Amino acid sequence: xxxxxxxxxxxxxxxxxxxxxxxxxxxxxxxxxxxxxxxxxxxxxxxxxxxxxxxxxxxxxxxxxxxxxxxxxxxxxxxxxxxxxxxxxxxxxxxxxxxxxxxxxxxxxxxxxxxxxxxxxxxxxxxxxxxxxxxxxxxxxxxxxxxxxxxxxxxxxxxxxxxxxxxxxxxxxxxxxxxxxxxxxxxxxxxxxxxxxxxxxxxxxxxxxxxxxxxxxxxxxxxxxxxxxxxxxxxxxxxxxxxxxxxxxxxxxxxxxxxxxxxxxxxxxxxxxxxxxxxxxxxxxxxxxxxxxxxxxxxxxxxxxxxxxxxxxxxxxxxxxxxxxxxx
Amino acid sequence: xxxxxxxxxxxxxxxxxxxxxxxxxxxxxxxxxxxxxxxxxxxxxxxxxxxxxxxxxxxxxxxxxxxxxxxxxxxxxxxxxxxxxxxxxxxxxxxxxxxxxxxxxxxxxxxxxxxxxxxxxxxxxxxxxxxxxxxxxxx
Numbered sequence: 417x418x419x420x421x422x423x424x425x426x427x428x429x430x431x432x433x434x435x436x437x438x439x440x441x442x443x444x445x446x447x448x449x450x451x452x453x454x455x456x457x458x459x460x461x462x463x464x465x466x467x468x469x470x471x472x473x474x475x476x477x478x479x480x481x482x483x484x485x486x487x488x489x490x491x492x493x494x495x496x497x498x499x500x501x502x503x504x505x506x507x508x509x510x511x512x513x514x515x516x517x518x519x520x521x522x523x524x525x526x527x528x529x530x531x532x533x534x535x536x537x538x539x540x541x542x543x544x545x546x547x548x549x550x551x552x553x554x555x556x557x558x559x560x561x562x563x564x565x566x567x568x569x570x571x572x573x574x575x576x577x578x579x580x581x582x583x584x585x586x587x588x589x590x591x592x593x594x595x596x597x598x599x600x601x602x603x604x605x606x607x608x609x610x611x612x613x614x615x616x617x618x619x620x621x622x623x624x625x626x627x628x629x630x631x632x633x634x635x636x637x638x639x640x641x642x643x644x645x646x647x648x649x650x651x652x653x654x655x656x657x658x659x660x661x662x663x664x665x666x667x668x669x670x671x672x673x674x675x676x677x678x679x680x681x682x683x684x685x686x687x688x689x690x691x692x693x694x695x696x697x698x699x700x701x702x703x704x705x706x707x708x709x710x711x712x713x714x715x716x717x718x719x720x721x722x723x724x725x726x727x728x729x730x731x732x733x734x735x736x737x738x739x740x741x742x743x744x
Numbered sequence: 745x746x747x748x749x750x751x752x753x754x755x756x757x758x759x760x761x762x763x764x765x766x767x768x769x770x771x772x773x774x775x776x777x778x779x780x781x782x783x784x785x786x787x788x789x790x791x792x793x794x795x796x797x798x799x800x801x802x803x804x805x806x807x808x809x810x811x812x813x814x815x816x817x818x819x820x821x822x823x824x825x826x827x828x829x830x831x832x833x834x835x836x837x838x839x840x841x842x843x844x845x846x847x848x849x850x851x852x853x854x855x856x857x858x859x860x861x862x863x864x865x866x867x868x869x870x871x872x873x874x875x876x877x878x879x880x881x882x883x
Contacts, residue, residue: 505784505789507783507789540785551785558782718806718831721805721809721832722807724826725782728785728859732859
């Protein structure tokens, strides 16, 4: 009997230690979480932000705010599940909503759009309560198609040049003209849309249009459409923190424009002061609590080795998300 | 059944407990990058698995690294298991190198079994018989 009991006990202990140590911070990749206090997100950040004194950001020689440097993502469980939720399972901890407006923290889908969203949620096959036996769509991120808004949920490095803001991420880069040029035609669609930036006061404002509507905003199927427009606002609120805000508009599926907010911080600042972005790792005899490369963005090239996952998902019957066509 | 060869007693519980505490005591931080969250669709959290075998190869690639190990079955046959690990960037940032995983190295892997029924697992931790431990951290 000890054979099984000991094994179960060891596994339970292992998981417990993982979650106790990793929570409330997610490990890169699939972390394991305990059923613990809800991870902070937009509501907590808005309270924190409201207490901050006024701040005037440093300027580049061209006289625009200097946002350059490496910035972390939102922390918590990131893009797992955007709306407020309690503990789902060890891969999906309780977390506050990313949605700062409307105040209820929910994406304001129209009734038709909400029904579609719930249908997608029920077909994810993640073992959650209330799922349908049918497997519908796997997350586009499983195919290395990052969630929108691009890079919002991961580290990036901002580089500014005359007339451009460049964002370097691990899975790609983003060039945002700020020279006043007009957007491309809405007849041309892209996974990550077409970005045009401008400076308004201390904020970098980026308008995103020409989205193809095939991506998701999180791993639970919160979707947008090819009619969706996004407006991001990047503003330094202290030397090491950017308030990231995005407004999402699409009256074909949302009852009103809605917003998300979270803080992006420089490595080694904020609630965690260690200069590392990764679980430190590790051989027992060579612990390394700091990532010496924390301020470097490394190309990930997700597609390079992304073989078994997509193949397995196809074998299970998952399909590509084909977008939605709102009723007339 | 398929898993029986690996459903074996974990010996030296006290020793292992100390090891685990040591390992995970070192896992302190992280700002997450994009987790793909296909984990729950591909692997079964309710089927933890322990495998012991010899490394045949390792792939340091993104978004997942892979360890391949030959595991001897009860009937004497050998199955080559694929163990999904963290991506090359993640492993490198943690200080791991391909040279840490030479072919022939005997390892014990803890992870979760793939839903496909194939000899594939999502690795959580790998231990070497000489006492080194690594967190594989995959997504």
